[in-house]
């Protein structure tokens with residue numbers, strides 16, 4: 001048994017995620033990347049020029065020495081003092097202008113590169129999520145899914161922009177400074193550059209100390225977010241149970257923990273930066289000491305070379321330049337680690353095979369009569385998302401294809417280990433037929449598998465065994481779109497989007513005009529109450545439709561289905577108590593809707609059940625009785641017991657204490 005969920009398993013199998021990020025997302029935007037890197041390089045090199053020119057000017061213009069610059073031939077340098085002065089002025093000013101211009105170019109290009117990748121990754125991940133089947137979402141908290149789309153893509157952006165560009169800067173600066181100093185005086189350079197290995201050691205030490213603190217901080221962020229999210233979505237329960245104070249204290253605790261963990265990180269950061277500056281300062285002091293002695297009384301100790309005042313000035317300025325890029329090392333490493341983990345999550349998601357998708361030769365359902373057949377259908381909720389065979393090079397496409405051609409959830413040994421958490425069967429060997437236009441009522445105790453049975457017809461999940469057919473076509477032989485267009489679904493808990501009533505009615509049929517929307521609402525017995533709302537069809541319903549009652553929400557959902565006009569209808573009758581009048585309205589609209597359509601209905605209302613052409617009694621995932629109302633009553637089995645309880649003729653224990661279990 002393995003607690004890891006399949007998503008984690010896919011994530012763990014992502015190899016070299018950052019390479020893949022570059023291959024799949026970076027390559028098409030290589031131009032931006034190259035311009036960014038190039039601009040970065042030029043800007044940094046130009047920024048090294050002023051201290052060099054200053055040194056040369058101190059020696060050549062203001063002092064008696066010669067005017068020397070690396071890489072610039074002597075013939076290009078004016079011979080007279082004033083000429084050299086102006087030459088220096090232009091070089092220094094020019095270097096600043098070039099640095100500014102190329103910093104701009106680099107900023108724009110690097111950001112375009114990073115943000116375009118982030119945008120594309122975000123949209124691709126969202127698209128992928130939209131195509132995954134319900135099992136993926138059953139497993140996940142909304143926050144977890146959101147964090148892939150938000151945090152993970154942002155981490156990638158940070159890495160592609162900051163981390164990469166700062167690493168390039170680091171390399172250019174450290175190598176550039178070292179080259180210049182060695183060119184000027186390699187002996188003094190050794191003194192100055194001793195600081196660099198020390199700074200690298202300090203950084204490594206810092207990272208080692210910081211890592212566990214960062215881990216704690218990240219987990220505190222996660223904990224706080226989950227807490228906030230849960231508290232907000234459960235606000236009704238919180239208020240009704242008067243536990244606002246309890247929630248505030250829980251949030252305070254989580255927030256406090258985040259505060260403490262953040263401070264622990266910051267305390268270290270506050271030490272690190274000044275520490276680095278101190279090391280650079282010591283390097284400055286050492287260079288000044290050794291260089292000063294050198295100037296005053298010739299090469300000290302083992303040193304032999306000559307040194308000028310201008311060279312010493314260049315040295316001293318350069319020691320100030322490597323602090324900033326080196327201090328970024330810890331951020332670079334942090335961003336690299338984050339990006340690696342994030343791209344693993346992103347590609348883990350991309351690698352999950354899309355199981356519910358069109359076969360290559362899928363048929364477009366058209367003119368559906370509505371004959372529905374369930375043939376030996378078994379179903380279990382989890383364990384179906386097992387890994388695709390290990391030897392397959394799992395890219396998004398491959399993974400999908402493997403799973404599509406082999407719907408039986410093939411698993412390697414590793415896959416078995418993960419898939420073997422295989423859930424209990426929720427449906428077992430369910431077989432029945434509904435002729436076109438018939439109504440099949442599904443009844444049974446809670447948890448018997450009624451909703452599951454209906455959801456399978458929409459292919460929200462795939463059966464683990466057996467086949468479901470519509471008009472003789474197995475569901476996986478037809479396009480998912482045309483299947484779902486042909487099957488209307490009114491669930492027990494109707495979801496509405498935040499938007500107007502009209503928008504909610506036309507959802508999925510965006511081409512509907514105002515008249516069609518009204519007619520649909522009339523057929524759903526919703527027109528009257530909508531008309532009485534302050535802004536009629538333009539009234540906003542609030543998040544999830546909170547501004548409407550359950551009965552109103554359901555009628556809007558019914559109107560949506562009327563507009564869809566599907567040949568097959570799947571209804572989950574609400575058990576929640578609505579007043580008798582509303583119930584009668586809903587019943588009337590549903591009766592009207594199911595007329596002339598094949599209807600599968602989870603029935604709680606006596607009227608629905610009585611009029612059904614066929615009743616399936618489901619118990620513990622199996623069809624235990626079937627027939628018409630009268631027939632089943634006469635059989636005096638589970639159905640008779642259930643109805644006896646509802647009619648008040650038998651006690652509820654009659655259901656609980658059924659002899660067989």
Ligand code: ADP
Pocket residue numbers: 138381382426444445446447448449450451452453
């Ligand atoms: P009914 O509609 O008859 O009350 P359901 O079809 O909702 O029954 O549920 C049947 C069984 O499947 C129950 O044991 C339930 O706990 C389980 N179940 C339902 N939905 C899920 C899900 N999304 N993931 C895992 N198990 C589920």
